Amino acid sequence: MTTIHKKKILPFPQLDEAGFLALRWHIEEHPDTPQSKSVERILELLRHLRNGGDELSKAEQLRFTTELRNRVSTYRWVRRVSYTSKGLWASVVPADIEKLLPEDRWEYGAVGDLLDMLQFHGGFSRIGRCADTRCGRWFYAINRSDQKFCSLACKQHHYDSNPERRKQKQAYMREHYWEQKRRAQRADERFKKKTRRSQKTSR
Ligand SMILES: [Zn+2]
Secondary structure (H helix, E strand, C coil), X not given: CCCCCCCCCCCCCCCXXXXXXXXXXXXXXXXXXXXXXXXXXXHHHHHHXXXXXXXXXXHHHHHHHXXXXXXXXXXXXXXXXXXXXXXXXXXXXXXXXXXXXHHHHHHHHHHHHHXXXXXXXXXXXXXXXXXXXXXXCEEECCCCCCCCCCCHHHHHHHHHHCHHXXXXXXXXXXXXXXXXXXXXXXXXXXXXXXHHHHHHHHC
């Protein structure tokens, strides 16, 4: 039997996983443009300030919030009303949208999506950056807001490459090995005793 998942209708537009992956794809395809760098810096600031920035000092909170505010204030938006097949529609669009270059339109779209997320979902807990140092990729956490890695492979690599963890793992494996070996020996002895007893009784 197939289960039909009804698509949840959200009260506000929101950057979902697919939207976020498209944003990340664009940054990864054009990592050196000023537009990608601006969006990435805003992502970084929002990540620092996620969950109210409660892991930061007061000075850091203020510094990041000020930088975010300054960056956001450089974008100019206007409200526009248009008539569509479904009736009147109001939206927020970049000022002088017609004059913007495609790359600037993308930047406005990406920043607008991130700010909508902040406005309507108060916080930024779904977007993180992979804690594995060889990776550092942005990710969208589907299930857990405290997710630290972009993939299981990165999680494993991070733990395996930590010298302290590696020592712990090796010690555990050694302990486990001797434990297993002792258990096997004991089982073997029990089995031998049992067979000796049954041989005696059967005589
Ligand atoms: Zn990763």
